[in-house]
Amino acid sequence: MNIILASTSTLFGGTYLHYLKDEIIDLYKGIDEIIFIPFARPGGISHDEYTDKARFFFAALEIKVRGLHEFEDHIKAINDAKGYFTGGGNTFMLVKTLHENGLMDVLKSNIGNGKAYLGCSAGSNIAGINMKTTNDMPIVYPPSFNCMELVPFNINPHYLDANPDLKHNGETRETRIMEFLTQNNIMVIGLREGNWIRRIGDRITTEGAEQTRIFEQHKTPYEVDPGTVL
Numbered sequence: 001m002n003i004i005l006a007s008t009s010t011l012f013g014g015t016y017l018h019y020l021k022d023e024i025i026d027l028y029k030g031i032d033e034i035i036f037i038p039f040a041r042p043g044g045i046s047h048d049e050y051t052d053k054a055r056f057f058f059a060a061l062e063i064k065v066r067g068l069h070e071f072e073d074h075i076k077a078i079n080d081a082k083g084y085f086t087g088g089g090n091t092f093m094l095v096k097t098l099h100e101n102g103l104m105d106v107l108k109s110n111i112g113n114g115k116a117y118l119g120c121s122a123g124s125n126i127a128g129i130n131m132k133t134t135n136d137m138p139i140v141y142p143p144s145f146n147c148m149e150l151v152p153f154n155i156n157p158h159y160l161d162a163n164p165d166l167k168h169n170g171e172t173r174e175t176r177i178m179e180f181l182t183q184n185n186i187m188v189i190g191l192r193e194g195n196w197i198r199r200i201g202d203r204i205t206t207e208g209a210e211q212t213r214i215f216e217q218h219k220t221p222y223e224v225d226p227g228t229v230l
Contacts, residue, residue: 002027003117003150003199005124007157007191007208009088017057017120019194023207025061027116028083033064035081037107039097040089040122054085078106081115088121088157091134095126096142108148117150121157124191128154133180133188135173151197151204152187153230154180159190159213174213174221181217188215195226204230 004020004027011019028034038050051067058065065085071077078084084107086094098104104126111117119127125134127150131142135158162172171179177188189197195208206212211223224230 001111001117001150001199001201002114003111003127004119004196005127005151005155005191005199006118006120006196007124007159008193009120011194016053020118020196021061023196023198024118027118028061028063031063031082031116033066033081034058034083034085034116035068035077036065037068037084037086037094037098037123039068040087040091040094042087042089050087050089054087074101074103075106078103078110081110083116083118084111085118086120086123086126088123090139091122091125091131091136092138092140092142094122095131095145095147096140098126099143104146104148108150111148111150124155124157124197127151129186130154132184133177151199151230154186154188155197156188156190159192161192161213174215177215178221181215185217189213189230190215190221197230206230 010016036051036054038047047067047069055065125131126147128147129149130145130147132145133154133156160173190213192210195210195212198205198207206224206228207226213221215221
C-alpha cells in the first residue's frame with residue numbers, strides 16, 4: 001500500500017494541506033490526476049465547493065483533481081482512478097454515503113492493490129477498522145460502522161491532551177477512548193495535529209512533529225516518537 005492518514009488538513013495559522021506538501025508530492029509521484037471524495041462535506045458545503053478547495057491546492061503540484069460526485073458511475077471512476085484523496089468533515093456522513101453506494105469495498109480493494117491514498121480527519125477515520133473512535137456527532141445513521149481496514153487499528157484524529165487550565169469537568173479525549181476499549185479490543189492511535197500515519201507496503205510508521213499517543217486494551221496509554229514502526 002501507499003497511504004498517508006493525517007490528523008488534519010490544515011494546521012492552526014496555516015493554509016490547506018501546506019504542512020503535508022512534501023509528503024503529498026512523494027505520495028503521488030508520477031501521478032497527474034486523482035479522485036477527490038467530498039462526501040464528508042465539512043460545515044455542509046456543497047460537493048463542488050469542497051472539490052474546488054482541493055483542486056486549488058493540487059493545481060500547484062500539476063495534479064488534476066476530479067470530484068467523485070462528478071462521475072455518473074462512481075464504481076467505474078474509482079476503479080479507473082490513479083489515486084485518491086478523502087477530505088475531512090463528518091465521518092458519519094462519509095461512511096453512510098460510501099456504504100449506501102457500495103463504494104467502501106471498491107475503494108479498499110483499489111488501495112490494497114497499491115493505488116495512492118491520502119486521508120485527512122474523516123478521510124483517515126475510514127482507513128481504520130471501524131469509525132467508532134471518531135469525534136463527530138452522529139448527524140446521520142450509516143448502515144455499518146465498519147471501514148476499510150487499511151491499517152490494523154482505529155484512528156482518533158485531532159487528538160487533544162487534557163488541559164487543566166480550562167477547568168473542564170467533562171470527559172477528556174483519553175477518557176472517551178478508554179471507554180471504547182472496555183468494549184472493543186482494537187488499538188487506537190491518537191493523532192495530534194500535525195501528525196500522520198504513513199504506510200508503504202507492509203511498513204506502517206508514525207510521522208509528524210509531535211509524539212503519537214497509543215491506546216491498547218488493558219494497558220496504560222503510551223507515547224511513541226515520530227518514525228516509530230507500528
